Amino acid sequence: MSSFIPESAPFNEEQRAWLNGFFAGLTGIQGDAGATGQAVLAGVDQAAITAATVEEQDDDCPWHDPSLPIVDRMDMAADRPLKRKLMAAMAQLDCGSCGYVCESYAEAIASGDESNLSLCSPGGKETKQMIKRLLADAPAEANGASSGNGSAMSNGNTAAKNGDSGYSRKNPFTARLLESRCLNLEGSAKDTRHVVIDLVGSGMKYNVGDALGVYPTNCGDLVEQIVRTLAADPNVSVESPLGGMKPFAQSLCEDCCLKDPSDELLELLASRVVDDSVRDQLNQLIRDGVPDGFDVLDALEIAKDVRVASGEFIERLEPLNPRLYSIASSMKAVGDQVHLTVGKVTYDRTGRTRKGVASTMLADRVPQGDSVRVFVQPNHAGFTVPSDPACPMIMVGPGTGIAPFIAFLQERAATKATGENWLFFGDQHESSDFLYREDLQQYKDDGVLTRLDTAFSRDSEQKLYVQDRMAQNASELYQWLQRGACFYICGDASRMAKDVDRTLRKIIADEGQMSPEAVDKFVDQMIADGRYHRDVY
Structure with a gap:
């Protein structure tokens, strides 16, 4: 077939071949393109051709890697x-x-x-x-996208309804909190909760590897401080960011993000302050972004006595979005319940205690038997137990990253799967931070958990992490991979997941005597075969 695209056109060989095929199909010409092809090309906007070519090749997204800055x-x-x-x-x-x-x-x-x-x-x-x-x-x-903070909730294109229940992200189920039990023992610096939520009557279903969405509420103390700083009436009716009219304090509590102040709020405050140095400070926050831990109350305290009406204040707050937690249970084991592993977040900044909105709600602010609004977020990345019950699993989940692997072990036990299971778990101190210790020991005794390797970083002068335990067991880990084991990571994306991935690749290189290129090919094939999964955050 003759070419429709001149050699002088600004396309590479792959692009030229695609465009030639496109125009051949368009004109039905299989022989000499001749003048007809040139006429077709002349009638098509060159920019449109280029856009179409880019769009065709756009399936390749090399940036789709959470480890990249x-x-x-x-x-x-x-x-x-x-x-x-x-x-x-x-x-x-x-x-x-x-x-x-x-x-x-x-x-x-x-x-x-x-x-x-x-x-x-x-x-x-x-x-x-x-x-x-x-x-x-x-x-x-x-094409009409807004550059403001917006108030529309996600339409949930990928968030399927929870089974046939009709409950979803846009229509959460009001469930009962059955338990919020601290997993850490005396002496721990952490407060990690085992949370149990009742799904009876909802019809909601989930699979191991899915996440539970929890709609939080803000701390009442923080809401009171904001209302007091604004000298506002807590009962005045305002339009919520999520739609509908509510009392001001109630809307702040239920519907508004009080963590990072929006640029729109900072701009409003900057436009009304009298002091030039304060205005400069607010404008700098707009340009550079607010520091970690800086919240809406901090912005109000900088602006001091600026007068802002309740309605215009609410308009400039972003909606309070749900938080997602990896599910730590299998319905085959717990029935109409869902279990979570939640690390309570609190810290001091500028003399004031800051609180993780959902974690402290589940730990402190919702009494047993009270309600929480939840939905199931299905996992779309294949992060679940292997479809072959005989397939071995290697799981790396330090801290709260252990959550999905508790679910995996429950599932494997309930289905009597014959595949071997190896867990790497780590935290600070063995005496106080060995989460689910009794459960894991029982799984070992029952033969469900084949191997358990732990790393407690603060129990020795030389800090020891899960990737160090992997390296110490490199030969056996590589043998498991050679037998077709699936490899899973759950936890912190910024450091732990990178270190684990780096260690995994070194093990493959050393034990398999592979070049860096061969290692990349090996790992890429694991990913393509559904044998390497990460649930990181």
Whole structure:
């Protein structure tokens, strides 16, 4: 077939071949293109051709790796369409916390279907700021996408309904909290809770590897301080960011994010302060972003006596999004319940205690028997037990990362799966932080848990982590991989998951006597075969 595309056209061989095929199909010509092909090409906008070519090749998203810094991801996406740049700004976890996966959330923002720009919880403020920057730089590409904080909730394109229950992210189930038990023993610096929630009557179903979405409420003390600082009437009726009219204090408690103040709130405060130095301070926060732990009350305290009406204050707050937790149970073992492993977050900053909104709610603010609003977020990345019950599993889950692996072990026990199971668990102190110690020992006694290797980092001068235990057992771990074992990581994305991945690759290189290129190929094949999964945050 003759070429429709001149040799001088700015395309590589792959692009030229695709375009030739496209125009051949369009014109039905299989022989000499001749003048007809040139006429077709002349009638097509060159920019449209280029856009179509880029779109065709756009399935390759090299930035889709949670270990890459956002700067590197944005460099990789620099020449891509807006929706791909937006995708690169996401945390790359496909965790579902936004109600989408990274790709579909980015596409929803680019098309204007989603106006809430703060749904990527793992990406936090750097993702939100990058999204706003991209939309500000390319408003024409956004097709109606808003650059404001928005009030629309996610449409949940990827968040399937929970079985046939009808409950979902947009329609959560009001469940009862049955238990919030501290797993740490005396002397621990941590407060990790085993949380049990009753799903009886909901019809909700979940699989091991799924997550539970929890709609939190803000701490009443923080709400009271904000109302007092504003000298506002807590009972005045305002329009909630989630829609509908509510008393001011109730809306702050139930519907508003009080953690990171929005740029819109900072801009409002900066426009009303009299002191130039205070205005400069607020403008700097807008330019550079707020520091870690800085919240809405901090912004109000900087602005001091600025008068802001309740309604306009609420309008400039972002909606309070649900938090997602890896499910720590199998329905085959616990029935109509769902279990979580939740680390309570509290810390001091500038003389005031800061609290994780959902973790402290589940630990302290919801009494046993009271209600919490929940939904199931299905896992879309294949993070679940192998379909073959004889397949071995290697699980690496320090701290609260152990949660899904408790579910995996429950599932394997309930189904009498014959595959071997190896768990690497780590935390600070064996005496106080060995989460689920009795359960894991029972699984060992029953033959469900084949191997358990632990690493308690604060029990010796030389800190020991799960990746160190992997390295100490390199030969056997490689043998498991050679037998087809599936490898799982759950926990912190920024450090632990990177260190574990690096150690895994070194083990494969050393034990398999492979070059770096061969190791990459080996790991890529594991991923393609569904044998390497990460649930990281």
